[in-house]
Amino acid sequence: MSRIRRAAAPTPAPTRRGRGRDRHGRGIRSSVTGPFLPPLQTRISQFDMTLASTIDYLRSVWPDELSDVTFEVAAGPYAVIPGVGVERWTVTAAERRIVFYRLPIQRLTRLHRNDDLHRRMVIESCVFRAIAELLGKDPWDLAPDRFRHF
Secondary structure, three states: OOOOOOOOOOOOOOOOOOOOOOOOOOOOOOOOOOOOOOOOOOHHHHHHHHHHHHHHHHHHHHHHHHHHOOEEEOOOOOOOOOEEOOOOOOEEOOOOOOEEEEHHHHHHHOOOOHHHHHHHHHHHHHHHHHHHHHHHHHHHHHHHOOOOOO
């Protein structure tokens, strides 16, 4: 009995990686929420949104004092201060710059109730205290009408 030889299959041309496909050829992953749902809110986006809205509010209350101030967000400080601990923000008055450290604000602050409202209040209080430190004022004097209902 003779065997029938099949023609050898042509070898596929080598593919370039990084064309929007993973190494198994299945394509890029889709978003978690899908095309018809809003994107997920992450802790980082919530932090940035709260920080920006608080800074915008204080800039509207103190436009002359805060017009040239630069606000930055960093993950964390480079060093721990002996006897003090980890800084939540750094104020550089000569450069008119405030750097907020996201991880110490979010993770090292002890909340008696861990919900969105209390996390937002912690971020707002850090912004108020940092700006008050820059301006040389009491944090409660920055926006006295805002806390009238408390």
